[in-house]
Amino acid sequence: MPENLELSIYEIVGSPLAVASNDGQKVFDRLQTALNEKRSVTLSFHNITTLTSAFLNAAIGQLYGLFSEAQIRDSLNLQDIEPDDLELLKRVVDTAKLYFRDPQRFKQVLRETLGDEGDATQS
Amino acid sequence: MKYSLPSTIRHNQSGFATLMRFYAQTKAALLDDIEVDFKAVTWFDADMCAVLGAMLYGLGKRVNTIRLTHIQQNVEAVLSKNGFLSNYGREKIPDTWGTTIPYQRFEVKDDRYFAAYIESEIMQRSELPGMSPGLKKKFRESIFEIFSNAVLHSRTELGIFSCGQFFPAKHRLDFMVADLGIGIRQNVKDNTGLDLTAEKAIEWATEGHNTTKRGPIPGGLGLKLLGEFIELNRGQIQIVSDAGYWCRNDAKISIYQLEHAFPGTVVSLEINTADTRSYALSSELSAENIF
Numbered sequence: 001m002p003e004n005l006e007l008s009i010y011e012i013v014g015s016p017l018a019v020a021s022n023d024g025q026k027v028f029d030r031l032q033t034a035l036n037e038k039r040s041v042t043l044s045f046h047n048i049t050t051l052t053s054a055f056l057n058a059a060i061g062q063l064y065g066l067f068s069e070a071q072i073r074d075s076l077n078l079q080d081i082e083p084d085d086l087e088l089l090k091r092v093v094d095t096a097k098l099y100f101r102d103p104q105r106f107k108q109v110l111r112e113t114l115g116d117e118g119d120a121t122q123s
Numbered sequence: 124m125k126y127s128l129p130s131t132i133r134h135n136q137s138g139f140a141t142l143m144r145f146y147a148q149t150k151a152a153l154l155d156d157i158e159v160d161f162k163a164v165t166w167f168d169a170d171m172c173a174v175l176g177a178m179l180y181g182l183g184k185r186v187n188t189i190r191l192t193h194i195q196q197n198v199e200a201v202l203s204k205n206g207f208l209s210n211y212g213r214e215k216i217p218d219t220w221g222t223t224i225p226y227q228r229f230e231v232k233d234d235r236y237f238a239a240y241i242e243s244e245i246m247q248r249s250e251l252p253g254m255s256p257g258l259k260k261k262f263r264e265s266i267f268e269i270f271s272n273a274v275l276h277s278r279t280e281l282g283i284f285s286c287g288q289f290f291p292a293k294h295r296l297d298f299m300v301a302d303l304g305i306g307i308r309q310n311v312k313d314n315t316g317l318d319l320t321a322e323k324a325i326e327w328a329t330e331g332h333n334t335t336k337r338g339p340i341p342g343g344l345g346l347k348l349l350g351e352f353i354e355l356n357r358g359q360i361q362i363v364s365d366a367g368y369w370c371r372n373d374a375k376i377s378i379y380q381l382e383h384a385f386p387g388t389v390v391s392l393e394i395n396t397a398d399t400r401s402y403a404l405s406s407e408l409s410a411e412n413i414f
Contacts, residue, residue, distance in 0.1 A: 002230035011132040017242075021236040021275055021340070050263050053344040054271035061341040069414065084260070086408045091344060093413055099334075099341035 005034050005076075008044045009059075016049040024058030031059070035067050035075055045081040053092055060089065061096035069097065124152055127160040134168045134297060136370070136379060139363050142171065143383035146178045150386070156188045164195035169288040170299040172207040172226040174363075174389055177284040177301040179210075180228065181386060184281060186293050207285060221250030224287030224298065231274045231283065239390040240285075241266055245298075250289065257402035261352050262296075262394055268345040269300045269390045275342070277304020277388060294397035307364040321367030322378040329362070329369065349390075355400060359393035 007030055010016065013023045027043075030057070034041045045051075063072050126145055132138045134313045149157055159179075162168075179189050191211045194202070203216045205223040224244050229237050245251065246263060254262065272281045279302045287298035308324040311317050319327060329350055336343040346362075350371050353360045359372040366384040370377045 015235070015238065017238045017267070019238065019264075019271060021271060022234070050260065050267060050269050052264060052267045052341075053348060054268065054275060057342055057344070058340050062339050065339050066340075073414040076414060078413065081410060083408065084402060086410060086413065088264075088348075090408055090413055091348075092341075095344055096341040 003040065003050075005041045006044060007031070007034075007041055008046060010044075010047040013048075016047055018045075018048050018055045018059075019050055019052045021054045021058045024062075027059035028062050031063060031076070032066065035063070035071065040075045040077065042077045042079050044079040044090055045085065046079065048085070051085050051088060053088065055090040056089055057096065060079040061092050061099070064093075064096040064100045114120075124155055125158040125160055127162065128164050130163045131166045132164065132171055133166065134169060134171050134299065134361070134393075136361075136368050136377075136381075138168065138171060139174070139361075139368060139380050139385070139389070140180065140383070142174050143366075143385055145175075146181075146385070147383035149178075149182055152182060152187050153185045156190070157182055158190045158192055160192050161195065161198060164198055165195060167198050167202065168297065169201050169205055169207075169223060170286050170297040170391065172202065172205060172286040173284045173299040173301040174229065174385070176207060176210070176226055176286070177281075177303050177387065177389075178385075179282060180284070181303055183307075198244055201288075205288070207286065221248060222289040222291065223283075224276075224289070226286040227284070229270075229281060229283045229285070231277075234270065234274065235281075237270050237283075237285075238267070245287070245296075250291075251296075251396075254396050255399055255401070257400065258356070258394075258396070258398050261402050263355070265349050265352055265392065266298065266300075268349055269392075272345045272390075273300060273302040273304065273388065276307075276310050277302040278291050279304035289396075294395060296394040296396050298391070298394070299389060299391045301385075301387060301389040306386070306388055308367065309365070320380060321365035321384070322324075322369060322380050323367070325362050325364055325369040325376055326376075327365045329371075349392075353392070355402070356395050356398045358390060358395045359391075361391040362389065362407060363391075364388040 012026050203213050204218040205226050206215050207226040209215045281303040284301045289296050306322040307328050311324045328348045362369045363385050366381045368379040368381050
C-alpha cells in the first residue's frame, strides 16, 4: 500500500466548480476513510477554478469534529491550491476549530452580537 | 382577483415593498384567477423577475390561474428577452444586445444545472463587461455562496429563482436569487431559540461566525464573505427575508422592517464591473500551515 494517498477534487466532483455542500461531503467521506486508517493524504486542487465556503466546510471543516488538529495537520497535504483559495480555506479551518472547540462559544457570540436584547430573548 | 402594479418597480426597498404588498393581497387565493395588471408599469428592473416569479410560482402552486395583462411594450420587451414572460403565455424574443441574464427556476438538487447556467449565461458570454479575472472569480464564488446558502438553509420545496441584467454603460451587473423557504428569522429561531425580528435576524446572519448550522458540518461564513466582497467591489447587496430588509452599500448598512413579508429569502447583488482590483492577497499564507 502506498504511504501517501492522492485525491483529486476535480476527479471527485467531476467539475472545476467545487461549490456544492454535497460534493464537499464526497471529498470528506474519502478523507475520513483515509484518516481513520491513519494514512496521509495529498489533496489536489488542480483544475479547480471556484470554491465556496459551503464546499470547504463539508469537505474539510467537518474533519475537525472527528479528528484532532494535530492529526489533520500531520495527515493532510494540499497541492496546487491558489493563494486566494488558500485564504478561504484558512478561514473555513479557523471557523471550524471555533465551532468544534467550544460549545459555549456560540452563545457568547450571540450575546456579543445582540447585547442585552440577545440575553433577553434567550431567557 | 385583479391587482394593479404601480408605475415603477426597482430593486430597492420601495420595489421590494411593492411586490410584498402584492403578495400579501393575493397569497390566500386558491383555485382563483389572478390578473396582474401592468398597465401603469413603465419600468420593471429585470432582476426583480426572480422575486415576482417566486411569488407567482407560489400562487400557481395553489392552483390559481395567473395572467399578466396590459404590459407596455418596453417592459414586455425586457421581460420577454429574459424568458420571464415565457411562463405566462408569451414567446421568448432574441436578446439583440445580449444584456439579459435569463429568469430561471431551480430545484435545490439542481446545483450542477445552476452552475452550467452561471457559466453559459454570465461567465462565458462575450457581452460580459470587461471584468478582470480576479473580479470574475470573486463574483462567481459569491453567486455560488448565495445558491449554497439557499440549498443549505431555506428548506424550500418550491425552488430557487434567479434573474439578472447587465448595464454595460453603467458598468453594472445586477443578479438576484430568491427562494421560497422558511426565511432567515424562522431559521434562526428554529436553530438557536432566538426570536428576533426579521431584520435583526438578517443582521445576525451576516455577522462573521454566526451560523444556524447544527450537526457535523460547520458554517457561518457565506454571507460574511459576500458582504466583504461587495464592500471591496463598491457594489451593493440587499437581503430581504420575511419582513426584514437589509442593505450594504459601500460600507453603509441599512436595515428596515417592511410592512409585509416575503415568503422566503431574496439576495440581490449589484456588481461594479469596472472594478479593477486584483483581489490578490497581501498575506503570506502557506499550504503547510493551514491546519
